[in-house]
Amino acid sequence: MDLQGPWMTKVEESPPIANGIELNNVTEGSPIRNPDENVDLKSKSGWLDFFKVEPHLMKFKSFFFFFGGAIGSVFPYFSIYYKQLGLSPNQIGIISGLRPLIGFCSGPVWGSLADRFRIRRIMLFCSALGWLSFITSIGFVPSPEHSDEQCPLVRDFVDDPNNTLYANMTVGDSVRDTFNDLHKLRPDNSAEESLMESRGWIYDPDDLFRVYITVMILVVLGEVVQSPCGALADSGCIETLGNKDMHKYGHQRAWGSLGLGTMSLIVGGIISTMRHVSVVCGIHVTFSNYHVAFFFFAGNMFCCTVTTFFFKFQKQVDDHAGSKPKPNPLIVFRMFTTVHYASWLFCMFFTGICNGVIWGFLFWHLENIGGTQLVLGVANGICLFSEMVMFLFVFRILEKTGCLLFMAFGLLGYTVRFIVFAVIDNAWIVLPFEILQGFTFAGIWSVYTKYLCSNVPSEYLGTLQGFLHGVYWGLGSGTGHMAGGILVETFGARVTFWIFAIGSFINLCIFLIIQKCTKRPNVFGNYEELNESKT
Numbered sequence: 001m002d003l004q005g006p007w008m009t010k011v012e013e014s015p016p017i018a019n020g021i022e023l024n025n026v027t028e029g030s031p032i033r034n035p036d037e038n039v040d041l042k043s044k045s046g047w048l049d050f051f052k053v054e055p056h057l058m059k060f061k062s063f064f065f066f067f068g069g070a071i072g073s074v075f076p077y078f079s080i081y082y083k084q085l086g087l088s089p090n091q092i093g094i095i096s097g098l099r100p101l102i103g104f105c106s107g108p109v110w111g112s113l114a115d116r117f118r119i120r121r122i123m124l125f126c127s128a129l130g131w132l133s134f135i136t137s138i139g140f141v142p143s144p145e146h147s148d149e150q151c152p153l154v155r156d157f158v159d160d161p162n163n164t165l166y167a168n169m170t171v172g173d174s175v176r177d178t179f180n181d182l183h184k185l186r187p188d189n190s191a192e193e194s195l196m197e198s199r200g201w202i203y204d205p206d207d208l209f210r211v212y213i214t215v216m217i218l219v220v221l222g223e224v225v226q227s228p229c230g231a232l233a234d235s236g237c238i239e240t241l242g243n244k245d246m247h248k249y250g251h252q253r254a255w256g257s258l259g260l261g262t263m264s265l266i267v268g269g270i271i272s273t274m275r276h277v278s279v280v281c282g283i284h285v286t287f288s289n290y291h292v293a294f295f296f297f298a299g300n301m302f303c304c305t306v307t308t309f310f311f312k313f314q315k316q317v318d319d320h321a322g323s324k325p326k327p328n329p330l331i332v333f334r335m336f337t338t339v340h341y342a343s344w345l346f347c348m349f350f351t352g353i354c355n356g357v358i359w360g361f362l363f364w365h366l367e368n369i370g371g372t373q374l375v376l377g378v379a380n381g382i383c384l385f386s387e388m389v390m391f392l393f394v395f396r397i398l399e400k401t402g403c404l405l406f407m408a409f410g411l412l413g414y415t416v417r418f419i420v421f422a423v424i425d426n427a428w429i430v431l432p433f434e435i436l437q438g439f440t441f442a443g444i445w446s447v448y449t450k451y452l453c454s455n456v457p458s459e460y461l462g463t464l465q466g467f468l469h470g471v472y473w474g475l476g477s478g479t480g481h482m483a484g485g486i487l488v489e490t491f492g493a494r495v496t497f498w499i500f501a502i503g504s505f506i507n508l509c510i511f512l513i514i515q516k517c518t519k520r521p522n523v524f525g526n527y528e529e530l531n532e533s534k535t
Contacts, residue, residue, distance in 0.1 A: 059310040060237045060252040066304035067230065068256030068384075072264035073296035074135065076380045077271070079364050081290045085211055086144055086203040089364075093485015095212075096360050099219045100352075100481070103227040104474025110228035111235075111466020112330075118313075120462055124232040125308040130225025132301035138218045139294025144203035144211045151281035153201065195283060198489075202280050227474070231465035234449070236311050238465075239458050247395045250446055254391035257442065261384025263300065267293050268377020332456065332463045338521050341452070343514040345471060347411070348448055350507045352476015354414050355441065357484040357500055359477070362421060362430075365493040371427030379434050386438030394446045403447050404515055410444040411508040418501035422494045448472070455522065 074081075082092045110127070114120040195201065237252050274289040335341045363376050371379075398406055413436040420433045448468060456464050487496040 056240065057248070057252060059307050060233070060240070061255040063233050063304055063307045063311075064252055064256035065259035066300045066307065067233070067259070068261075069259035069263040070297045070300035070304060072260035072262070072380065072384065073267050073300060074139070074290075074293045075359070076264055076363060076376065077267070077290055077293050079360050080288075080367055081139075081293075082215070083199060083364065084287060084290070085141075085215070086199050086208045087212060087215075088198045089361075089485050089489040091212055091485075093360065093482045093488075095216055095219055096356075096478075096481035096485070098216065098478065098482075099223045100356070100474040100476075101478035102220055102223040102474070104470040104478065106224050107227035107231060107470035107474055108463070108467040111231050111462045111464075111469075114228065114232060114466075115460060115462040120232050120236065120313045121308070121311050123228055124236070124311060125305065127226055127229040127232070128301065128305040128308055131222055131229060132298060132305060134218050134222030134225070135301075136294050136298045138215055138222075139291055139297075141211055141214050141218070144207035146202060146280070147204040148281065149204070151201075199285070202285065227470070228462075228466055230473070231469040232462060233311075234469075235461035235465045236313055238449070238453060238461055239313065246450070249449070250391035250394050250442075253442070253446075254388045257384045257388035257391060259300070261381045261388065263296055264380040264384065265377050267296050268374065268380065272372060272374045272377070332460050332467065335452075335455065335521075338518075339514065340518040340520055343511055343518070344448070344452065347407070347507065347511045348468065348472050349476045349479075350503075351411070351414065351440070351444060352472040352474075353480035353483065354418075354500055354504060355472075356477035356480020357496065358417070358421075358480075360481040361484050361488055361493055361496070364488070365421065365497075366427040366430065368493070369425060369427055375427045375431075379431055382431055382434040383437035383441075386435045387442040390438035390442035391446065394443050395450075397443075398447070398450075403451050404512070406443060407447055408508065408512060410439045410447075411504065411511065413439040414504035415501050415508070418497045418504060422497035422501065445472075 079092055079096065082095065087095070110123060114123045237249065238246070241248055241252075270292050271288050271290065274292065275286055277284050277286050279285070336345050363371075363379075366376060366379070394406075401409075417433060417436050417440065420430060424430055452468065453461065453464060484496060487499065491499075
C-alpha cells in the first residue's frame with residue numbers, strides 16, 4: 001500500500017528522515033541532532049521501556065504522572081461544575097477561554113526569562129506551587145443563593161399547565177430579558193434540555209454574578225503563575241534525553257496520560273455516587289458534589305511540586321559556571337516568519353482551538369443527551385489510554401510515515417470526531433471514536449515537538465516550549481473555549497460541532513498544500529547570543 005499519497009510525490013529526493021525528522025537541515029547545537037555524535041538513527045524504543053526504571057528519568061515520569069493526574073482530576077469536569085454553579089455557556093466560554101489566553105501571553109514571557117536568567121528550576125517550582133493554590137480555591141467558592149424569582153418564567157417556558165405554584169408571581173423586566181436570551185426553543189433542543197444548558201434561573205442573579213467574578217479572578221491568577229510549568233518540564237526532559245535518547249520522550253509523556261486517565265476514572269466514579277436530584281421550580285435537577293475532584297487535584301499537584309526539586313537543568317548550570325554569554329530568546333521567533341514554519345504554527349493554533357471546543361463542550365453535550373458521570377469518566381479514560389499508547393509508539397510510526405503523512409491522518413481525525421459528536425443521540429456511541437484522541441493529541445503534539453525542537457539550540461528550549469505551549473494550550477485552546485461558548489449559546493452544540501468539522505477539513509487541505517510547496521529552512525544556521533555587556 002502506498003503510504004505517501006499524492007502530496008508526498010518524489011519522496012526519493014527528500015532529505016533522510018529519522019523519527020520523522022529531516023536530518024539535513026537540523027541545527028548544530030540542537031538537542032535533537034548533533035552532527036559530531038555517532039548515533040544509531042533507528043529508534044530503539046519498545047513498549048516495555050515504558051516500565052523500565054532509569055533513575056535519571058524517574059523525576060520526569062513522576063512529574064508527568066502527577067501533573068496529568070491533577071489535570072484529570074478536575075479539568076474534565078470544569079465546564080459542568082461551572083454549569084452547576086449557574087453560569088451560562090457564554091460565561092463558561094469566557095472563563096475557560098480567558099485562562100489559556102492569559103497563558104499565551106505569560107507563558108512565552110516566563111519561558112524567555114527562565115532562559116535569559118537561567119532560572120528554569122526556580123520558576124518551575126513557583127509555577128507548580130502557585131497553580132496548586134489557585135485552582136484548589138476554585139472548588140471551594142461558595143455557591144450562589146437559591147431563588148424562586150424566575151420560577152414563573154420556567155413555568156411558562158415548559159408550558160406546564162399543572163404547575164400553578166408560581167402563577168401569581170411577577171418578574172422584573174431585566175430578569176425576564178436575561179432569561180429569554182438564554183433559553184430559546186430550538187428544533188434540536190427540548191425545553192428541559194435548554195433549561196439544563198444554563199441553570200442561572202435557579203440562583204439569585206446578583207449572587208450569581210459575585211460567583212462569576214470570583215471564579216474569573218482565581219482563574220486569571222492561577223494561569224499567570226502556572227503557564228510556564230508544562231513547558232519548562234518539557235524542556236528539561238528534552239535537554240536530559242538529548243539526541244541519543246530522544247525516542248524516549250514519548251515514554252515520559254505517556255506517564256502523564258496514565259495519570260490523567262487513572263485519576264479521571266477514579267474521580268468520575270466517585271462523583272457518580274455523590275449525585276442527588278432536587279425539584280426546583282417544578283423541574284427535576286441533578287446536582288453533584290465536585291469537592292472530591294479538587295481534593296484529588298490538590299494531592300496530585302502537591303506531589304508534582306515535590307518532584308520539581310529533583311530537576312537540574314544541567315546545561316544552564318554549566319553555562320552559568322562557565323560565564324557563557326546569556327542567550328537572546330527573541331531569536332527563536334525568527335523561524336516563524338518563514339511560510340513553512342508559519343504554516344506549522346497556524347496548524348498548532350487551529351488544533352488548539354479544536355481541543356478547546358472538545359474539552360470545553362463535549363462533556364457538556366454528552367450530559368445534555370443523557371450521559372452520566374460514569375460515561376464521561378469512561379470516555380476520558382479511553383482518550384487517555386489511546387494517548388498513552390500513541391506516545392509509546394509514535395516514533396516507530398514516524399519512521400514509516402514521516403511527519404507530513406502522520407499529520408494528515410491526525411488532522412483528518414478531528415474532522416471525523418466532530419462529525420460523530422454532531423450526529424449522535426446516545427452518549428455511549430462516542431466511546432469507540434474517542435480512540436482517535438491518540439492521533440489528534442498525542443501523535444500530533446509529538447510531531448510538533450520533534451519537528452520544531454530539532455532546529456533550535458538547547459539553550460533556547462525554554463523559550464520555544466513556552467511559545468509552543470502558549471500557542472497550543474493558550475491562544476488556541478482559549479479561542480476554542482470562547483468561540484465554542486458563543487456558538488453553543490447561539491446555535492447549539494450540534495451545529496457548533498458541524499462548523500468545526502468543516503473547518504478542520506479545510507485546515508488539513510491548506511496545511512498539506514503549503515508543505516508541498518515549501519521547503520524546510522535552516523533558520524538557526526548561525527545563531528547569536530547577547531554579551532553580558534549588553535544586559
